[in-house]
Amino acid sequence: MTTETSETVAIEGIPQIAFTVSNLEEAKAFYRDVLGLRFLFDAGKMSFFQCGPVRLMIGEGPQTPATEGTIVYFRVADLTATAQILASRGVPFVQQPHLVARMKSHDLWLAFLKDPAGNTLGLMSEMVRTVEAVTDDPSSSAP
Numbered sequence: 001m002t003t004e005t006s007e008t009v010a011i012e013g014i015p016q017i018a019f020t021v022s023n024l025e026e027a028k029a030f031y032r033d034v035l036g037l038r039f040l041f042d043a044g045k046m047s048f049f050q051c052g053p054v055r056l057m058i059g060e061g062p063q064t065p066a067t068e069g070t071i072v073y074f075r076v077a078d079l080t081a082t083a084q085i086l087a088s089r090g091v092p093f094v095q096q097p098h099l100v101a102r103m104k105s106h107d108l109w110l111a112f113l114k115d116p117a118g119n120t121l122g123l124m125s126e127m128v129r130t131v132e133a134v135t136d137d138p139s140s141s142a143p
Helices: 024-034 081-089
Strands: 015-023 038-043 048-053 054-060 072-075 093-102 104-113 121-128
Touching: 015 024, 024 038, 024 048, 024 054, 081 093, 081 104, 081 121, 093 121
Parallel strands: 015 054, 072 121
Antiparallel strands: 038 048, 048 054, 093 104, 104 121
16 A cells, blocks of 8 residues: 555545444334434435434444444533433443543543444533533533
């Protein structure tokens, strides 16, 4: 592979992300009914959803590939409330909401869950820090 060239590759963004699942109807219900993503359309053994500017495609395959290694992160405004709602819907969490990093202007909070096919999904909240919110206790500053 040659990396020296005068030409530039201009990647403009990520318009679509795809997951392979073994049960399309189960996965479709999870992303639509549990996570609340807006369903767009079906095309053969694929279903498409809108998540902000990114389209999510779930496609049924004969064999689900390994589910560890790639994680898609969904941005949420209130991580604690979102995690509570999803837990009440039976969503299994790998890690509950937790503070990951204190940045200059905000705190980065993450949580991780599994979809029905075993894919790990991240929930992310970047909370603007106020003078009062200076503790690691998630109950004292709403992520």
